[in-house]
Structure formats: C-alpha cells, structure tokens
Amino acid sequence: MSVLVYAQNWDGKFKKSSFELVSYGSKVAEMLNTSLICLSIGTVSDEELKKLGNYGAGKIIRVNNEFCKILDNQVYTDIIAQVALKEEASVIIISNNTEGKAVAPRLSVRLKAGMASGVSKLPLSIAPFTVYKRTYSGNAFAHLVINTDIKIITLAQNSFSLIETPNNAGIEDMSVSIDSSLLKTVIKDTQKQTGRLLLTDAEIVVSGGRGMKSPDNWGPLVELASVLGAATACSRPVSDEGWRSHEEHTGQTGKVIAPNLYIAVGISGATQHLAGVSSSKYIVAINTDKDAPIFEVAQYGIVGDALRVLPKLVEAVKELKK
Amino acid sequence: MKILVCISNVPDTTTKVKFVESDTKLDTAGIQWVINPWDELSLTRALELKDDASAGVKSVTVAHVGPATAEPTIRKALAIGADDAFRVNAEPADSYYVAAQLAEVIGREQYDLILCGIESSDYNGSMTGGMIAEFLGIPSVSAVSDIKIENGAPIVIRETDGGREVVSVPMPFVVIVQKGIAKEPRIASMRGIMTARTKPVRIYEPSAKEPLTRITVFEKPSPRAACKFIDPENPGQLIALLQNEAKVI
CATH class of the missing domain: 3.40.50.1220 (TPP-binding domain)
Structure with a gap:
C-alpha cells in the first residue's frame, strides 16, 4: 500500500503548489500509516526532484519518454494508472488545477477509483474514507465518502500549508510502456504568459x-x-x-x-x-x-x-x- | 457532424443555498433551476457553429441525466436552439454514475463532438467530461476556451496554467469547455420557445451502474468576523493592520 502524489512540473520546475501537494500527501500517508511516493512525468533534473523529498516524499518516481513531451490526457492517464497499480497506491493525490482537472477524472474511470475534487482539508476519517470538499461554488462544503479501494483526491490550490519533513528520498527512473496510438493531441501553437505573476499562484x-x-x-x-x-x-x-x-x-x-x-x-x-x-x-x-x-x-x-x-x-x- | 452538449440542471447561481433533513439534502423550496452556466456557454458555441454553414454541423443534441423535474431546463435548451435531446431518467448519484449513463447512450447514438462544461456550479466536480471520454476510450481536451471548424476538422484553444495552446485532435472527442468559449449565453426567442414544445426528447431508463462516492452531510462555511472599517482619509491604518494583525503583507 502507498499514497501516490502526481507532482506536475512547469518546464522542469516545481512550484510552491507542488510542495503543498507533497506536504498534504505526506500527512495522508501518515494517517494511513504508509509511505508517500511522488510521481513526476517529463524532463525534470535530479536536483529539482530532490526538493520533493523535503516535504516528506519517501520515494520519487520519474517517468520520462517520448510520449511525455506534451500533455495528452490519455497518455498521462495511462502513465499515472500504471504507476499507481505497480506501487499499489490506495490514495492518489493530484492538484485541482487545469492539468489535474484534465487527467484525474479519466484516471478515476480507468482505475474504477472514486474521486473527490476540490478537497481543502485532510481526510475527516479513514474508515469510511471521508473528505471535505467545496460545493455550491463555495457556498457550502460537503463530507464525501469514497467507497472504492483506490481513492483519488484533487487538492484545492493554496488550501494546505507547506510542512517540511526532510526525507532523503531516492529517485527511481521507471520505464512505462505506452501504446503509441493513444497519443492523439497535436499542439499547433503555444502562447506562454511570461514575466507576469500568475493569478492562480499569487499570494x-x-x-x-x-x-x-x-x-x-x-x-x-x-x-x-x-x-x-x-x-x-x-x-x-x-x-x-x-x-x-x-x-x-x-x-x-x-x-x-x-x-x-x-x-x-x-x-x-x-x-x-x-x-x-x-x-x-x-x-x-x-x-x-x-x-x-x-x-x-x-x-x-x-x-x-x-x-x-x-x-x-x-x-x-x-x-x-x- | 453531430454535436452533443451535456447539460446539468443547477440552482440559479444567485441562490442562497440551505439544507434540510439534518443538512443531508438541498432545500429546493423556491429554487429557480437553470442550465449550468458553463453548459449554457457550450450550447451557445455549438449553435454558433451550426449557424455557420461552412462548419458542416448537422445537428446539436442536448443530453441530461436526471428525473422528470429537469424537463423545463431541457426544454429551455431546445428553445435556445438545440434540435433534440435525450434524458436518462435517474437521480444523478455522482459524476461517475452520470458519466457512465451518458457514455452508454453516446456509444449507441454516436456523436462526433461531445461538449461538457468544465464544472457544474452545484457539486463543482469538474469530472463528468473526462470520465465520459475515458468510458468511451476517446480523447478529451480540457479547459477549452475556443473551438473552430476548419476544413471539417475541429481546432481548439486550451488554456494551460500560464498560457494557451492551439490543439487539434481527431474526432470523436470530448471538449471540456471553460469561460471564453462564447461571449454571452444565447437567449431563447419567442419562436424558439414555441418550437421547443414539439422537439423530440428521448427518455432512456438507466443502465445498471453504481456510484463510487456519496455525500453524507453539507456544511455552510464558517461565518467570517465582522468587517473592521478604516477611515478613508487614513488608509495607512489598513496597511498597518494587514502587516501586524493579519500578517499577510
């Protein structure tokens, strides 16, 4: 059993929100009395990956192959699913940001794992597995029970503080075989916002x-x-x-x-x-x-x-x- | 090309929500039900594409999972301009259940583009579109703020955390739509309201599927402390409070 955090990177770098996610995952792993594994997809340096260890990651898995270069929802779902099954993840934690929203629901169906999105607190209980999530656009919150063996949570941004739990986490390069016919997304043009603080990252x-x-x-x-x-x-x-x-x-x-x-x-x-x-x-x-x-x-x-x-x-x- | 627009039936977004039965159920008394705002924008864009003869859109169908009480919302979508609709006659137990029901029908009826709002304003799940795509084993593109048809092929713009990308994906696929896809939701005309009454709504009984999650109780957010008012002539006091009391600057 393990808790798996998918830590998205931006051009090979993590953000504060990545470390919030890992801090959260570390606490959930503690509640379940198990270890935290972080998954990174794409090209990220060892030095950058090691940073995840500062927030409690016990092991860091890097998947990097020719199919990871762009976000294709089917390819990414396939990678996370394969790693989750191999590592026997019982809880998978993903950010409730644009990429998380694109991938997590597919993963839920793929693994037949109940999913809660926009979670903003640690699980309220482990058995039954109950989380606290935003509903009615912030006018209410719900206690939501996930009934399946594997659970998927997407964590609301800026809802959990950083907790430093230094851990000398090892990095494992995992090779994952991808069916090339899955990759159907073609990027024709990219516009990046540069030099300006992102609204969703701003404090x-x-x-x-x-x-x-x-x-x-x-x-x-x-x-x-x-x-x-x-x-x-x-x-x-x-x-x-x-x-x-x-x-x-x-x-x-x-x-x-x-x-x-x-x-x-x-x-x-x-x-x-x-x-x-x-x-x-x-x-x-x-x-x-x-x-x-x-x-x-x-x-x-x-x-x-x-x-x-x-x-x-x-x-x-x-x-x-x- | 056949377009399907999935719609959710939600309380009007100005509703002050209340709960009954020990906070386990929404108090529906006096609630005005509307098409989920993102779904309404999806529908608007689908109809704009249909109006453009060069796009080659044959039909726009509306899909919903819910009991008969959702009929007025479906009729509203037809009045706005959708050609027909189907409703799976079941309580929408959770996103997984809803997506499973929709995927079942979509698999039978075959659509080229399936449009879903990125989120519903009631459960804020952001799940149904992606789940439908995975059930059907077809691509999905999320956070789409524009869609065009060029030479019979859809080109979409997807927003990313920090930019946007112009993306093409072969049909059929699920388009998960966010703000920007259409400027203003289209409003039903009197003629639209008249013709909506006779447009076909197919009603399907649900297939055997189980939800994976359930809500046990709702909570209202804890009330915030009363506002401290600061003299507009001395806003420096505000900065001092933000620094020393709130400690946020």
Missing part, C-alpha cells in the same frame, strides 16, 4: 470592479499590485466590457482563487463574484456603498471612492517598504 491579489469607472483609471490599482508583489484581477463586468483581459476575471465562471489577501476595489460582491474568491484568507473591500455585500465577507473595509483611496494606499505601502 496577494488586487482586483478591480465597475467602481473603477473607466479602463483609464487602472494605473493606481496596477501600481498597488506592483508595490505589494501582487497579481491583478477583475470582476466579470470589467472583463466583459473589455476594460481588462478575460484572464483576469475571477468569479463563478472565471478563475477561482484562494490567495492569502484579496483586495476588492470597487467590487460590490455579487454571489457569482464571491464564488471565485470566498476561499481567500483575508478580504479587503474598498467601495463607496457601505451596504455592498462585499463588506459581509471582508475583514477590513474602507467606505470611499476607490480612485481617491488607491493612491493613498500606494503611498502607505511604499512608506512601509522603505
């Missing part, structure tokens, strides 16, 4: 809504994000109007984020917006309307005009950082 997010009044007013908001080392986001009306790019839209149908600090500027806080940000650890709201629903979920609020408040905040942060 601080500054977000603007209709209260910003015009796309020309974003200067001080972007500056506040810059001095705080934050990513920028926006509400749906703002992206629908084309004031900001769709990639910045946070909310029900946009990105769901859980930063440590979410600063909502000129956002009233409609249910659909809150669905995307309600898991943030702290919410700050700046709005002219003191009755705006955003203040019901915010810990700190300023009732005032965003365009007047923002420059003062920028100054205050600059003062602090001096």
